[in-house]
Amino acid sequence: MVELYYWPTIQGRGEFVRLALEAAGVPYRDVAREKHGLAAMQAVLDAQSVQHPSFAPPVLRAGGLLIGQTANILLHLGRAYGLAPRAEAGRLWAHQLQLTIADMVAEAHDTHHPISVNLYYEDQKAAAKKRAKEFVETRIPKYLGYFEQVLENSKGSYALGKRLSYVDLSLFQLVEGLRYAFPRAMARNEGNWPKLIALHGRVMQVPAVAAYLRSARRIAFNEDDIFRRYAELDF
């Protein structure tokens, strides 16, 4: 069975993998949420224990492979479970979009941690306010405007055409996260990205996704996560 190793109390980057596994109906263990799971997660990050250690979670064990880096895991899952086009052009295009989503997720994280991951938010709040203001005013419009354009260029109602792919699932999660972290900014500006918002709604109604979101497997957003709701950062 496929095994996911990721922090057990946050959605984080692992959520992009969970959504893909759920949407494709792949049976999987979310190992770190089981008893002694954190020790198991540490083991797959340990270069003494494994041949291909990851720098950070998420890590996926599947079919004899141990795979790190979120977008890389999705590259594998897309191929293995039909969540991406098979031909090289479509496969690379899907991955390119996923890497751009990953860049935006990293920037969203840095709104509350602009100085260091080793310091508390409270110890970098002044810089966080400046970075969050820039993120809300210039980066959200630039990234989401780009994804809106991608959807306009699409020949179907999903990002890559007529079929659901991991890119759609990730765009759904991106909108979810931004709405959680920046509710006022998103409410004010969502009208600029009608196709992206429509895609979010469409993905939410995919039966396997809807079932997952209702289940206890979906962890709630919280302030240990990448997307955090701090009123003072919601410009």
Place this chain on the structure above:
Amino acid sequence: MVELYYWPTIQGRGEFVRLALEAAGVPYRDVAREKHGLAAMQAVLDAQSVQHPSFAPPVLRAGGLLIGQTANILLHLGRAYGLAPRAEAGRLWAHQLQLTIADMVAEAHDTHHPISVNLYYEDQKAAAKKRAKEFVETRIPKYLGYFEQVLENSKGSYALGKRLSYVDLSLFQLVEGLRYAFPRAMARNEGNWPKLIALHGRVMQVPAVAAYLRSARRIAFNEDDIFRRYAELDF
């Protein structure tokens, strides 16, 4: 002929692509360095002009494909020109390492731009000092210690074994950039990463790489680039 579209006056993320093309002996045009090249670069980023616009350069046009995102371009080049293993396990492992390098490059960039890419360095210098200190003291050791471990686990003298791959070229460039930006910190700490430093020297002596580094095609590091030498950030 393969066409690279990237900023003409910096190494930047494009350099990881240039190194791969040079090492593989692929004839290519560095389009934005030619006359009217910046307009040509803008065109491949324009969603009205192309079906698969990129969010940012570098962009590669090769064999009918237009590919964005540095690591994605290398994924393609690795397969097309033998710069990565062909089997899925090795291919994904190479890509995972490249994505981890990309994460470190983004963090290196943010040492001088911790608040916003839209502001000058001088306008975010106080935050930059804090972020750079954390980067030098905790992130460089964590990332380079990880890559050192990867080299220790390797069955050959290159990151993936006995053959040069794009990962080795990127690790070379990473060390180059860090030495340029943080000369004191690197001089003090390089002894902790003997295999990585040896790899850097080995890659520099690959004939095609050595020829490239001596040529006018190699742009010098400068303070418009990702890796910048600011004495006050070299802790």
